[in-house]
Amino acid sequence: MTDPSKTNTELIQENALLKQRIRELERAESERIRIEEAYKDSELKYRSLIEHSSDVVFCVDRKGKYKFVNQVFASTFGKTPDYFLGKTFWDIYPKEHADQRQAANIKVFETGESQSLEVVVPLPDRTLYYIAKANPVKDEKWKVVLNVTHAIDITERKLMEEALRESEKKYRELSIIDDLTQLYNSRYFHQQMRIEIERVNRYGQPLTLMLLDLDNFKAFNDAYGHVEGDQVLFRVGQVVKRWLRHTDSAYRYGGEEFTIMLPMTTSADGAVTAERIRTEFKKEIFIPEPGKQVHMTLSIGLGQYIPQEELRTFIHRVDQLMYQGKRSGKDRVCCEP
Incomplete structure (x- = not known):
């Protein structure tokens, strides 16, 4: 209700102020509506963008x-x-x-x-x-x-x-794996031997090496052919892998010769593994022609690394032990006393 004590001039001024305030509120409301519409439009555009x-x-x-x-x-x-x-x-x-x-x-x-x-x-x-x-x-x-x-x-x-990564892994494996026996090849053997010898010389842990050679393999090849001979080489690889620990590694050294590296192993413990491989391989049956069964044998030399020994000297020493087994009648493990 209007205050009757106010003059006409005061009423006019108050009315003008009220109208101004109403216009301000209308503008504010219009701006709010505009902002809301813009926000909704923006939200719709953003939602459309992410949905699509x-x-x-x-x-x-x-x-x-x-x-x-x-x-x-x-x-x-x-x-x-x-x-x-x-x-x-x-x-x-x-x-x-x-x-x-x-x-x-x-x-x-x-x-x-x-x-x-x-x-x-x-x-x-x-x-x-x-x-x-x-x-x-x-x-x-x-x-x-x-x-x-x-x-x-x-x-x-x-x-x-x-x-x-798989391709690179296969390439690396092909470069260090012997295709026939699926054992490591001789190149990789020499690389790993250098690493193991360095470790032994630094930490003083034992290292034993085995060198295996198939007995009478040339006679078998001449009698039955290289295809049957390849089967013998393959089976050597299979028997060897069955008896290795995860720390051991086996290699086709060349022809019918194989090496096995036994880290952190004395020659006495290595001799047990060698004997198992020899006896298990001897049980393998080969049938190179119908009705004929053949058993093959291995001669194995075994030696423990001597600290500061040259790599070539170590391998030669074990090789000589293997040949000592050959000269003693084959099909045996020969190691140093």
Whole structure:
């Protein structure tokens, strides 16, 4: 109600002020509506952008609960986007994968900074790999309210890298593996012997070397041919590998000669392994022609490395022990007393 004590002039001034305030409020309201419309328009454009992105985009809260996922994310699992709303990392992924995602998510909320990580998506028929960047969304008080994550599929790159590593591994193996026996070759033997001798000279641990030679192999080859001879060489490799520890290594030294390196092993312990290999190989049955069974034997020399001994001297010493076994009747293990 108007105050009757006010003059007309005062009433006019008050009325003008009220009209000005109303116009200000109308302008403010118009600006608010304009801002809201612009925000809605921006939100629609942004939503359209991420929904039609060729990469994975999703939003989660502090607890790892999905608030939005785009179609690319959903189709990866063969689902619709609505399926994921309200679900958490642990509803979608195995625990270790979910824990990894939540750890990055918590960092986003606690630091207010983006976090980058490589993630694995295990699916029933394949495994996918992504580079993900988790970004904070903040309110007007700069409090993080959401984590918007953008992830790029790097599966093809990872598969190519793995194929390259496998190819390089096979190349390295081919360069050090004897194709027939699947034991290491002589070149690799000399490389490893130098490494082992250096280790022995530095730390004083024992090293034993075996040198094995097939008895009467030339006569077998001449009688039955090289194809059958190759079968004998292959079976030597199989028997040897069955009796080696993971620290031991075996090599085709040349022709029908083989070497076995036994790190951290005395000659007495090595002799036990040598005897097992000799007796087991002798049990192998070869049938080079129908109705004919043949057993082959090995002569084995065995010696322990003497500190500061030359590599060539060590090998020659063990080689002579093997030939001593040959001269003593073959099919035996010969080592130093």
